[in-house]
Amino acid sequence: MQQLVFATNNRHKLQEVAAKIKGQLTLLTLEDIGCTDEIAETGLTFKANASIKSRHIWDRYKLSCFGDDSGLGIDALNGEPGIYSARYAGTHGNHKANNDKVLANLLGVTNRKAQFRTVISLMWQGEEHFFEGVVAGTIRTEVCGTDGFGYDPIFQPDGYDITFAEMSMEEKNAISHRAIAVEKLIVFLNENAGGLNFTAKILTSC
Template identity: 50%
Template sequence: MKICFATHNENKLREINQILSDFEIVGLDEMGCTEEIPETGATLEENSQIKADFVASNYNVSCFADDTGLEVEALKGAPGVYSARYAGDGRDNLSNINLLLKNLEPHSNKSARFRTVITLILKGEMYQFEGVVNGTIISELKGEKGFGYDPVFIPDGHNQTFAEMSANEKNKISHRGRAVAKLVEFLENQA
């Protein structure tokens, strides 16, 4: 089954292709969509739906979109829906991490969770799937793999950051991996 993943983010596309190896996944660039789809929603659910609706409506294809946020308990859920642009619109991972660590400095509670919401539009119907992984924010960057906040996030039950794990290790336990597993199960039942 060929399906569009509504993203320009090569890191996300690579990660999804590793997880969804039984499906032919194409990104927005392959679809000829060069524009940035605005993320104007107030929640992860709304943002993923906005992106999926845009692609389904403008390209007449089955597609899915995701939105992911890092929700830090001591920061009342921030950066949350603004995770990618926490330090400004430049989407600079290091600036986002540095601002997060600065804002978290006065707090002893370093608990956080990554949450991903996937919206699938298939044959004109909309479905949503959520994946969550709880963990802790550490104060120094560790690891060279991954992207976003991966170098400062250690998932519960592990002693490495996401950025220290192989892609395969991370995908087995990550928020996106968990949401995608629900998506895959749903798609396999549609066949």
């Protein structure tokens, strides 16, 4: 049985990917491969950071794997927070502070167009493949909703009158940037791995 590693330290991403895969593969933890590494995201693009993660696991463990990098880009802020989305307010993973900073920076701004972007880097049998997902929307003037994570409470996707944080996981997974990228990954695996009958190892601290 082949193995696939997902290099992430974000449990919300794990939940969303698991829900999207819907049991087509088995999700295991970091303990299974004994990874305790800290992988520094030193790239200047989402693509570069995703590649750093997947290549680190391939180079060290020689296991097929994928890593992703995602973020929010806001037109009026020249694409910020971009690759710094998780630490926009200074502390990594402080979602409230990040949202508050965005809302403060957009105070009085009428152009609130934005987009979420995900890039997945898959190292498959030593070769790298990329899959991208983008969803456009607008930034609300206040926090709305309690589900999701990150900037979900202030991001309203085009064509909807609610934020990601007001959607169920199923609703968000039907349209989100990460879902689009994962769907492309699944298509690739179905075409190149003989279907999704293999084990996926998920890194929870790298």
